[in-house]
Amino acid sequence: MRTIIKNIKQLLMVETAPRPRVCGAEMAKIATVDNAYLVVDDDRFVSWGVMDNYQGTADREIDATGRMVMPAFCDSHTHMVYAGSREIEYTDKIRGLSYEEIARRGGGILNSAKRVQEASEQQLFDDAMLRLHEMAAHGTGAVEIKSGYGMTVDAELKMLRVIRRLREQSPLTIRATLLGAHGIPLEYRGRQEQFVDLVIEQMIPRAADEGLADFIDVFCDQGFFTVADTERMLEAGARYGLRPKIHANEMALSGGIQVAVRYNALSCDHLEFTGPAEIECLKGSATMPTVLPGAAFFLNMRQAPVRQMMDAGLPVAIASDYNPGSSPNGNMQLILSMACVTYRMLPEEAINATTINTAYAMGVSDRLGSIARGKEANFIITKPIPTYEYLPYAYGENKVEQLYIAGKRLV
Ligand code: NIG
Ligand code: FE
Numbered sequence: 001m002r003t004i005i006k007n008i009k010q011l012l013m014v015e016t017a018p019r020p021r022v023c024g025a026e027m028a029k030i031a032t033v034d035n036a037y038l039v040v041d042d043d044r045f046v047s048w049g050v051m052d053n054y055q056g057t058a059d060r061e062i063d064a065t066g067r068m069v070m071p072a073f074c075d076s077h078t079h080m081v082y083a084g085s086r087e088i089e090y091t092d093k094i095r096g097l098s099y100e101e102i103a104r105r106g107g108g109i110l111n112s113a114k115r116v117q118e119a120s121e122q123q124l125f126d127d128a129m130l131r132l133h134e135m136a137a138h139g140t141g142a143v144e145i146k147s148g149y150g151m152t153v154d155a156e157l158k159m160l161r162v163i164r165r166l167r168e169q170s171p172l173t174i175r176a177t178l179l180g181a182h183g184i185p186l187e188y189r190g191r192q193e194q195f196v197d198l199v200i201e202q203m204i205p206r207a208a209d210e211g212l213a214d215f216i217d218v219f220c221d222q223g224f225f226t227v228a229d230t231e232r233m234l235e236a237g238a239r240y241g242l243r244p245k246i247h248a249n250e251m252a253l254s255g256g257i258q259v260a261v262r263y264n265a266l267s268c269d270h271l272e273f274t275g276p277a278e279i280e281c282l283k284g285s286a287t288m289p290t291v292l293p294g295a296a297f298f299l300n301m302r303q304a305p306v307r308q309m310m311d312a313g314l315p316v317a318i319a320s321d322y323n324p325g326s327s328p329n330g331n332m333q334l335i336l337s338m339a340c341v342t343y344r345m346l347p348e349e350a351i352n353a354t355t356i357n358t359a360y361a362m363g364v365s366d367r368l369g370s371i372a373r374g375k376e377a378n379f380i381i382t383k384p385i386p387t388y389e390y391l392p393y394a395y396g397e398n399k400v401e402q403l404y405i406a407g408k409r410l411v
Contacts, residue, residue, distance in 0.1 A: 003040040003407060004058040005069055005381070007051060011036035011371065012070040012388055013355060014048055018372040021288065021360040024313035027349040032388070038069055040377040043406035047373065066384035068391075071370055072141025072403060073332035073354050073380075076361035077245075077269050077290055079146050079179075079323035080135070081128045081162050083115035086324045099299055099326070100223050100251065109149065109183035112324050116149040116159060124162045131322070132170055135330040137411050139400040141378035143172055143330075144245070144319075144362040146217055148179030153202045156180055160212035171405040173378070175362045177245055178203065178213035181225050181233055196229045200236040208240035214363065215266065216242040220259060222252035227259050234263040245361070249273040250301075261285045267317065267361040271304040272296060279305075279312045288361040290317040291353075293338035294327035306343035317357035318350060337395035347389045377407040 011033040037054045039046040089107050093099070102108045116124065128145075135143065145163045150156030160176055167174040180199035188195035207213045216237035220230040224247075234244050244263050248256025250270035257278040260268035269290040271278075282289055291304045309316050318339045322330035332354055339350040359369025367376050381402040385391070391399055403411035 001042055001060065002058045003060040003062065004054070005038045005040070005062045005064050006054065007063055007065040008036040008038060008069045009064070009066050010034055010068050010388060011038055011048055012068060013351065013370045015370045015372040018370060018375070019356070020365045021315045021357050022352045023315040024310055027310055027316065027352045028346055030348045030351055036069070038371070040407050043377055045371055045373060045375050045377050048371065062381070064381050067401065068382040068385060068388055070351070070380050070382070070388075071355045071368065072378040072405070073139050074142040074358040074362060074364065074369055075135065075140050075320050075322070075330065075332055076144045076267065076317055076358035077292060077319035077321050078143055078330060079148055079321070080131050080143070080330055081124055081145055081147070081159050082112050082149050082324045083119035083124060083127065084112070084324065085328065086111060089325070093299070103183065103223065106186055108325055110151070110186065112149040113151040113155070113183065113185070117152065117155045121158050121162055124159065125165050128162060128166055129170070131330060132166060132172060135322070135332070136172060136403055137400065138331040138333050138398055139380045139403060140330065140332050141172055141403065141405055142174070142359065142362065142364060142368055144175045144177060144215075146177040146179040148182030148217070151183065151185045153198065153206065156203050157206060157210070157212065160207055164212055171408065171410060173364060173368060175214045175364070176212060177215040177217045178207045178242065179217040179219070180204065181218045181229065183219070183224065192229065196225070196232055199233055204233070204236050204240055204242070208242060213242055215245045217245050217247060219247040220256035221247065221250050221254045224251075227255040230256070230259050231263075234259070238263070243363075245269065249278065253278070257281060261287050266363060269319070270295070272302050274305055274309070279309060279314065282309070282314055283312060288317050288357060289314055290319055290361050291343065292319055292321035292327065293342050294329055294335055295321045296342065297338055298327050303342055306345060310349065315357050315360070316353050317361045318353035319358055319361070333391065333399060334395060337392040340392040347392050350392055351388070377404060379404050
């Protein structure tokens with residue numbers, strides 16, 4: 001079936017020579033077409049151009065007068081399968097407790113783990129599906145989802161099975177990450193390496209054997225897992241073909257970025273503590289530096305040096321980190337605004353960071369993340385808006401009117 005979207009005020013992020021990711025100064029540019037049309041055959045983009053030049057017929061015509069069309073957001077870092085909420089700890093933080101203090105008391109990640117262990121698979125699925133709808137309503141078309149609130153072999157596998165069901169039942173593109181090493185269960189305090197053994201000997205083989213994970217993640221940071229722990233787990237993951245995407249340098253200059261690059265991670269994420277040595281190490285690597293403005297905002301943390309990264313020629317991806325502890329929101333439009341306000345990214349840089357670069361960070365930039373011939377037709381039609389700069393500018397307002405996934409309207 002041929003669809004034409006016509007009278008598009010401005011078509012964003014078109015690529016005739018698709019790039020896997022966009023780096024450095026290139027991030028400040030996005031290709032646009034004014035007064036455009038876009039042709040979609042079934043689930044694929046076919047062509048585009050200026051309205052005056054359009055000739056041909058279509059089975060379906062969509063009038064986008066006054067509206068922008070752009071690729072759907074890709075959200076390459078979430079923990080959006082979880083049970084309950086943590087607003088009481090949020091209030092404790094306002095009163096002055098730190099994230100690390102809350103974690104040490106058995107709160108934080110361990111609090112969510114207890115609730116996930118108690119929750120049924122069905123409940124976890126139902127809650128996550130509602131969140132996924134909400135994310136789609138704000139323009140997200142692809143989501144990476146981590147386990148990590150299980151802490152036991154059974155609960156981790158339960159989370160991964162929920163992700164598999166979401167993948168089967170949602171039209172969104174979903175990738176699953178095994179985050180067995182997210183926190184240290186209380187009963188393993190003081191003998192952390194034995195918990196690492198459990199991840200290596202049971203979680204990784206079982207998740208891999210059931211085909212439940214695409215990637216492996218470790219929270220490699222001060223107060224959590226060490227570089228040595230991380231190396232052991234990434235090596236075990238590699239034996240099962242699981243490429244790393246790791247949490248690094250949120251709490252300290254932990255060596256997480258270096259270990260990510262050494263193990264050819266697809267991404268390393270958070271990066272609030274990133275110095276010149278870390279930037280140097282990322283140069284020339286295939287690892288996508290990924291920054292999570294929602295978590296930095298919510299925890300009121302120091303900011304990752306995004307401008308220095310881009311000045312050094314690095315690509316940057318920006319994701320939501322949707323989770324109950326440090327970023328209870330999966331609205332990528334809000335994340336786009338935060339990227340501009342917090343990191344002084346230009347709207348063009350932030351758009352590249354939330355589409356093509358996050359697509360790279362979840363291993364799908366050959367199929368998604370820009371409007372290119374042959375790529376899957378995952379796109380947003382905005383409400384009538386004056387400019388694309390209005391997208392991050394009007395923060396908190398939902399500018400998405402329609403979302404198409406593989407050519408089919410979902411929102
Ligand atoms: O990405 N930093 C580690 N993990 C999550 C937080 C998880 C939680 O607090 O529940 C994050 O921010
Ligand atoms: Fe995270």
